[in-house]
Amino acid sequence: xxxxxxxxxxxxxxxxxxxxxxxxxxxxxxxxxxxxxxxxxxxxxxxxxxxxxxxxxxxxxxxxxxxxxxxxxxxxxxxxxxxxxxxxxxxxxxxxxxxxxxxxxxxxxxxxxxxxxxxxxxxxxxxxxxxxxxxxxxxxxxxxxxxxxxxxxxxxxxxxxxxxxxxxxxxxxxxxxxxxxxxxxxxxxxxxxxxxxxxxxxxxxxxxxxxxxxxxxxxxxxxxxxxxxxxxxxxxxxx
Amino acid sequence: xxxxxxxxxxxxxxxxxxxxxxxxxxxxxxxxxxxxxxxxxxxxxxxxxxxxxxxxxxxxxxxxxxxxxxxxxxxxxxxxxxxxxxxxxxxxxxxxxxxxxxxxxxxxxxxxxxxxxxxxxxxxxxxxxxxxxxxxxxxxxxxxxxxxxxxxxxxxxxxxxxxxxxxxxxxxxxxxxxxxxxxxxxxxxxxxxxxxxxxxxxxxxxxxxxxxxxxxxxxxxxxxxxxxxxxxxxxxxxxxxxxxxxxxxxxxxxxxxxxxxxxxxxxxxxxxxxxxxxxxxxxxxxxxxxxxxxxxxxxxxxxx
Numbered sequence: 383x384x385x386x387x388x389x390x391x392x393x394x395x396x397x398x399x400x401x402x403x404x405x406x407x408x409x410x411x412x413x414x415x416x417x418x419x420x421x422x423x424x425x426x427x428x429x430x431x432x433x434x435x436x437x438x439x440x441x442x443x444x445x446x447x448x449x450x451x452x453x454x455x456x457x458x459x460x461x462x463x464x465x466x467x468x469x470x471x472x473x474x475x476x477x478x479x480x481x482x483x484x485x486x487x488x489x490x491x492x493x494x495x496x497x498x499x500x501x502x503x504x505x506x507x508x509x510x511x512x513x514x515x516x517x518x519x520x521x522x523x524x525x526x527x528x529x530x531x532x533x534x535x536x537x538x539x540x541x542x543x544x545x546x547x548x549x550x551x552x553x554x555x556x557x558x559x560x561x562x563x564x565x566x567x568x569x570x571x572x573x574x575x576x577x578x579x580x581x582x583x584x585x586x587x588x589x590x591x592x593x594x595x596x597x598x599x600x601x602x603x604x605x606x607x608x609x610x611x612x613x614x615x616x617x618x619x620x621x
Numbered sequence: 622x623x624x625x626x627x628x629x630x631x632x633x634x635x636x637x638x639x640x641x642x643x644x645x646x647x648x649x650x651x652x653x654x655x656x657x658x659x660x661x662x663x664x665x666x667x668x669x670x671x672x673x674x675x676x677x678x679x680x681x682x683x684x685x686x687x688x689x690x691x692x693x694x695x696x697x698x699x700x701x702x703x704x705x706x707x708x709x710x711x712x713x714x715x716x717x718x719x720x721x722x723x724x725x726x727x728x729x730x731x732x733x734x735x736x737x738x739x740x741x742x743x744x745x746x747x748x749x750x751x752x753x754x755x756x757x758x759x760x761x762x763x764x765x766x767x768x769x770x771x772x773x774x775x776x777x778x779x780x781x782x783x784x785x786x787x788x789x790x791x792x793x794x795x796x797x798x799x800x801x802x803x804x805x806x807x808x809x810x811x812x813x814x815x816x817x818x819x820x821x822x823x824x825x826x827x828x829x830x831x832x833x834x835x836x837x838x839x840x841x842x843x844x845x846x847x848x849x850x851x852x853x854x855x856x857x858x859x860x861x862x863x864x865x866x867x868x869x870x871x872x873x874x875x876x877x878x879x880x881x882x883x884x885x886x887x888x889x890x891x892x893x894x895x896x897x898x899x900x901x902x903x904x905x906x907x908x909x910x911x912x913x914x915x916x917x918x919x920x921x922x923x924x925x
Contacts, residue, residue: 387821392821443719539828539832540831542834542835543835545833545834570831573707
């Protein structure tokens, strides 16, 4: 008997759009037809590649790309057939990391090399960045692209009489002026959805102060009772 | 014709029956896959109590004979649900969801958790039934064809005339399930889950427990316990595990074939061997056994 725990989901204290992890997603719209070469980076090193074919011929409006579990790149520069994705124009690619210690990013290049999309640099207008927060505590959210800050409070879980069902993600619009909501509170395992409405944005969510919940009850508490012999003199030191 | 008669009052016959009853002890084990969960068990039982009546119709009626199950160790294999985050629709449209986030599973139990409960001595069933008397001429398997009755006597393996209780009908009911079983089950669930998650920080354990909901309720739901634990356990032991049938069949076989309620040597010794004299034994022929309201009677003719 053993529990399989996605340990990185419980140990992550900092989540950033330029280094995706199990608790974050990037959603990016692909407006134009074309062939795109994708490179997946882990800690700055290319580990996998894929080809994204955006065409009117395809009906998929969404492709999910697991940056962790794509087949490992064996022959750099040549994507395998397994790593081909097809998408309709104006469809979305959803980047996620199913396991591992995070810090993933991708670069998408059109075969004509006219446009490059690089999550390691900045998210761009119309991107979505989703952060799921498990660890209770106070977080600072920062948009490093525009130097704006805000705060997120994740409440301590309450074991109730019924199963806890997380609410829908809280939506925050990110502009040059700042976050549309700069101080939010949510339950653990709920998410914040950042809608990027600025030319460049890099979102970072850092745990500032963890909340470890109410102190655990200790065993029996003994109250000390002091007894003084009234017949004994007390020496009082005087300064 | 000279006759040989043995008679025993109902009280004496009850003592004979109790000796047979007290020797009953059996164990069994097995496992079953019950769909939502699996169960394996190790069970033993013995008999206690019971009252006996001799009837004029030639039957011996036994009532309220308790089967006490001890040990009764049951291990439930349960698959706790996975805990996953994400999966939200983040761009709903009138035509459906345009973007749905993938789900990331942060906890799963693999393989199933095993929930052990030891309820030995806390479950009893009761047998009632009627038995006819059955005679059997028994030759010890160790006796070779060339042996005379004297040889067999000297070898300590004389032939026997044995009387068994042959079931006419038997009923079994699960009559007593201790009230503490619910508490035992709940405590076992808490122990297992705390052991499973014990290495995680407290906030993570609390989060998993919050998402799973009250674990006791969840596991009771998986085990399909419902409101009445007695009814559930009765169905589990009786129908799913077949434990009651096993006990009933074993008891029936035991009384009918394995352990006689009474036996005597045949030929019957009337004088022990002494000095150089051989023992004196008389052959018993045409044996007959019967009961009436008052007594048990074994009659035989004495042969030449």
